[in-house]
Amino acid sequence: xxxxxxxxxxxxxxxxxxxxxxxxxxxxxxxxxxxxxxxxxxxxxxxxxxxxxxxxxxxxxxxxxxxxxxxxxxxxxxxxxxxxxxxxxxxxxxxxxxxxxxxxxxxxxxxxxxxxxxxxxxxxxxxxxxxxxxxxxxxxxxxxxxxxxxxxxxxxxxxxxxxxxxxxx
Numbered sequence: 001x002x003x004x005x006x007x008x009x010x011x012x013x014x015x016x017x018x019x020x021x022x023x024x025x026x027x028x029x030x031x032x033x034x035x036x037x038x039x040x041x042x043x044x045x046x047x048x049x050x051x052x053x054x055x056x057x058x059x060x061x062x063x064x065x066x067x068x069x070x071x072x073x074x075x076x077x078x079x080x081x082x083x084x085x086x087x088x089x090x091x092x093x094x095x096x097x098x099x100x101x102x103x104x105x106x107x108x109x110x111x112x113x114x115x116x117x118x119x120x121x122x123x124x125x126x127x128x129x130x131x132x133x134x135x136x137x138x139x140x141x142x143x144x145x146x147x148x149x150x151x152x153x154x155x156x157x158x159x160x161x162x163x164x165x166x167x168x169x
Contacts, residue, residue, distance in 0.1 A: 010106070010113030017101055026095045032139025033064060034093055042095040042131055051129030052100065053121050056093035058135035065135060068149045072156040076115065079168050085122035087130055090114050090159075111155040112162045119166050 004015035013027055024046060026039045034056070042054035058065065077088050091114050104120040106113060121128065 006109060008110040008113075010109035010111070010116075013113055014106070014109060017098065020098050023097060023099075024095060025098045025101065026093070028093045033136050034133055035136075038093060038131060038133045039095060042093070042129070045129045045131075046095050046097065050127070052126035053094060053096040054129045054131060055087055055089070055091035055118070056133040057087070057089040057130045058092060059132045060135040061137065064137045066152075068152045072152050076156070076159055076163070079163055080115075080118060080122070083119075083122060083166070083168055085118050086128055087118060089130070091118060092135075093133055108158075108162065111158045115159045115162050119162065 002016050002019045004012050016027070017025055024043050026043065028034055028036060028039065038056060042056070045051045045054045060070070073090055074088075076090055080087055094114070094117070101117070104117065104124065106116045106120060108116045118128075
């Protein structure tokens, strides 16, 4: 078990990445909304050299993804595509090579972690492989991001800062 005393999605993901010992690592939201079976074909794409990073593209089931979170995600993904990062989602599930991910130097330890990861991967010329993943309602609790308009607005604000710093607007 990995314990990370700092708050934030990025802090938790980064602590797991640092503690991991395998060549390939996977990140998957642990709220029951994603089927872990998607990891194997994603890992195969990276292992076989077809991709440097495999990322999930949510295909939502009814009531799984509130409208405000979908809109924010779609806007940011569209901006990423203008920069040559070929994604349609900000990747709630990812598989990549551990050392390469560490070498990207992602600094955000909050909501912006997945976005900064995609920005840095795109800037580094990584080959991304997007995989459709079924997205179900959460198994329990409320999301800090999509669980409210305010949470989504905070995440979009934080991610907007990253986009602005990258010269994307």
